[in-house]
Amino acid sequence: MRRLMIALVPLALAACAQTPPGVTEEIEGIEVSPEENLGLTGLPLAEEIELGRQIASSQCADCHGLDKEDSRRPEAPALRHVLADYDGDALAEDFRDGLKVGHPEMPQFQFGPKSTDLLLSYLISIQEADPAIHVSDEG
DSSP states (O other): OHHHHHHHHHHHHHHHHSOOTTOOEEETTEEEOTTTTBOTTSSBHHHHHHHHHHHHHHHTHHHHOSTTOOOSSTTSOOGGGHHHHSOHHHHHHHHHHOBOOSSTTSOOBOOOHHHHHHHHHHHHHHOOOOTTSOOOSOO
């Protein structure tokens, strides 16, 4: 009996670790279906991230860098740190409404809902903590 229990424990643990069909889970801030691994627009997440990267490459990279690159302008945050500085939902709304920030060199951008979601999927996929933002345990 003990041997049977030892053999069944790994199977039981594996079954518990799987997400039931039709249940969504959150991955890097994006709710996706595990069976289909879909992103915000309903496209496969990997495709959505690549399309968002193409938008970032043509619209953002000259100042903000691309992927893990540093910003190319001191007043522009690196793309990999953007969501540390800005709320993702607020940024999405700004993209849809026509983003314009305080400094004159920042061009105005207006993306449709799909382009906004593609760009956000890409941004979410590359985010890392901004070392310039110091978090302390002091309250």
